[in-house]
Amino acid sequence: MRWTAIESPIGELSLAADDTGLTRLRFGAVGAEVDHDIAGESAVLTAARQELAAYFAGELTEFTVPLSAPGGSAFEVAVWRRLTAIPYGEMETYGEVARAVGDVGAARAVGVACNRNPVAIIVPCHRVVGAGGKMVGFGGGLPRKRHLLELEARVTLETAWS
Structure with a gap:
């Protein structure tokens, strides 16, 4: 490596x-x-x-670099796969991700899976927020999460308005 x-x-x-x-x-x-x-x-x-x-720089909204992340549990892999489906500039709650992977009551487990994400940013765990859009949980710290979400929101608006 x-x-x-x-x-x-x-x-x-x-x-x-x-x-x-x-x-x-x-x-x-x-x-x-x-x-x-x-x-x-x-x-x-x-x-x-x-x-x-x-x-x-706000010039890339979808990563193409190949991933070779070490495997997690089947649930973690399902969550990570779901994270890559959250569109750039958008967010989902932990509960919505849990529902999407087939386990409605697993919002906390989604949080654990996000924390174990081996390739943050590329697999966008920063796009997952608490109920009602509350800014909670991020392995890199909430200021970094806020920066990433604000960057994506700004780029999304600039693209829509140009």
Whole structure:
């Protein structure tokens, strides 16, 4: 696995990839606890870096970088798949995601699955909010979640009005 770090408007992001796709996106620097090889950037990391730069510039609304995220439970994978179906600039509640994956009472479990999302931003867990649109829960912290949602809302409005 290869790691790289990039600067972004929400702070440093650490990215990891194997030979087939992006495996991790972490907020902050990669710690010493991670076994990593930063000796050279792979094509996947280069693509992820370029797509994230375009996303933060408001020029990209859908990621195409290949993913090779480690598998979670069947429920987590279903939640992550659902997250990728939430359109750019829109939000769903934890309850709505739970309903969409077939378990109406699993809103809290959706929150846990979002927290375990190995490739945040790319798999947009920031688009999941509490009941009534309340800003709750995000592994990167609520200020980062707010920034991402505001970016997407601004770009969506600018696109609609242009």
